[in-house]
């Protein structure tokens with residue numbers, strides 16, 4: 001095999017320019033690579049070319065700087081893939097009818113294969129079950145390129161750990177797991193990612209790296225379910241769950257703080273654990289009980305929030321039908337504009353079916369992402385006082401919370417953001 005660990009490789013292709021792929025592409029430009037950001041979504045490509053970002057971790061200014069170097073090309077034209085040294089695949093891995101949908105990964109491999117040349121390196125970053133790189137991804141690359149993995153090209157897996165909206169842990173300072181199918185492939189991945197991030201974490205092989213990613217997200221999913229269930233019981237017992245959590249979190253060892261909320265969303269949490277349980281069921285015939293239980297609790301949190309809304313309005317001799325309800329935060333989490341699988345939307349949908357008029361405030365969400373049954377309103381005193389109920393579903397830092405403290409008097413706060421004594425909490 002020639003040139004696989006040659007660190008002078010310069011031309012990088014990043015397939016998929018979303019929450020994961022765009023930060024990788026921009027970081028690769030920053031450290032000096034020539035980068036092609038490839039995406040099949042023409043609208044996204046056009047926006048990138050105009051330096052208009054659609055994710056909160058990359059600003060318009062970041063894009064403008066990358067474009068000004070002349071080393072970043074956003075494109076949907078596969079011709080631009082020719083002659084790459086390193087290709088990184090960051091495409092979606094959703095569920096379809098409860099089973100992994102790897103069609104985007106398959107399409108990406110088929111797209112890259114004809115453009116591969118001896119000595120190149122291909123990396124999969126998309127989250128998937130153990131075995132995806134070796135059993136699904138590599139055979140498509142080999143068949144389409146006529147090259148042998150490990151002998152003529154390097155290949156491996158490196159799971160993304162992007163946490164959208166997190167300003168402390170960014171791509172460059174979050175340790176990055178890397179795995180190759182052989183020592184030379186591992187070296188190629190370490191050479192590449194070693195330039196992008198402060199620390200790489202080598203693993204024995206792609207299967208271990210794939211599982212490490214699923215384990216991270218399953219751990220989070222299960223612990224959020226635990227604290228969500230605790231919150232529901234605490235409410236019935238008349239115990240303030242938030243002070244319980246804060247007190248437990250003062251223990252300096254053996255405890256990690258998770259917060260309850262209206263449910264889980266985004267691309268990772270509600271989906272990744274199901275990749276794991278699907279594989280365990282398919283390969284071993286077993287049920288991954290922790291995953292099923294966590295899914296059950298977290299999936300029902302929007303129902304629980306709606307039941308609390310019904311009770312709250314009932315105490316005021318009001319019904320949901322005909323009430324004006326102001327939803328604060330539609331994204332699936334704080335400081336993010338990502339509305340995918342958002343529990344706030346699940347809550348909104350149920351309230352809409354019950355006949356509520358729905359208003360919403362969310363500075364991060366783009367208007368075209370908002371379902372038609374929700375009316376976006378300005379964050380002003382009139383809206384806060386006119387609403388029959390305000391529900392805090394995502395507590396973005398940029399919202400003027402002081403306004404809520406002063407003027408919102410009928411509130412259900414699922415994030416424990418407000419200090420006001422009158423606000424009901426999860």
Ligand SMILES: NC(=O)c1ccc[n+]([C@@H]2O[C@H](COP(=O)([O-])OP(=O)(O)OC[C@H]3O[C@@H](n4cnc5c(N)ncnc54)[C@H](O)[C@@H]3O)[C@@H](O)[C@H]2O)c1
Nearest residue numbers: 016017018019020039040041090091093104107126127160
């Ligand atoms: N969003 C996160 O916080 C996060 C974190 C860690 C891991 N991941 C994983 O990373 C992967 C990507 O997630 P994302 O959030 O970046 O998704 P995304 O939807 O934000 O972006 C994916 C992009 O890939 C493009 N795409 C789809 N098929 C393509 C193809 N065949 N060729 C080129 N482009 C294609 C889409 O148009 C889209 O722009 C998933 O496997 C996800 O589980 C996501």
